Amino acid sequence: xxxxxxxxxxxxxxxxxxxxxxxxxxxxxxxxxxxxxxxxxxxxxxxxxxxxxxxxxxxxxxxxxxxxxxxxxxxxxxxxxxxxxxxxxxxxxxxxxxxxxxxxxxxxxxxxxxxxxxxxxxxxxxxxxxxx
Numbered sequence: 409x410x411x412x413x414x415x416x417x418x419x420x421x422x423x424x425x426x427x428x429x430x431x432x433x434x435x436x437x438x439x440x441x442x443x444x445x446x447x448x449x450x451x452x453x454x455x456x457x458x459x460x461x462x463x464x465x466x467x468x469x470x471x472x473x474x475x476x477x478x479x480x481x482x483x484x485x486x487x488x489x490x491x492x493x494x495x496x497x498x499x500x501x502x503x504x505x506x507x508x509x510x511x512x513x514x515x516x517x518x519x520x521x522x523x524x525x526x527x528x529x530x531x532x533x534x535x536x537x538x539x540x
Contacts, residue, residue, distance in 0.1 A: 471538040482508040490523040
């Protein structure tokens, strides 16, 4: 299995593990040079709160909202292609948007020379769109 396929499987497992199959949301994204990326979330309730409209360069982000065992979860999902790999980040918090903002402000990915270890303009824009 290629590294890209393995990463996509890991992301899918992270997002659907333990979720009831009652509702779902699907969104897609395109990053230059990669096949279409489809993000699927299944849960008792699920929706894409906001998606980065410029999801066609080397990085994109989405905010998804879903319910797990009666608990609300919001997550920022970032996908970024760089010379040293494909980076898929899931920053989850709940139940309110304020919790997600705090988690994103505190994130600091290390290792493998992550191209966006902290919050950047793409993240800020999609988080602001999620407020509307």
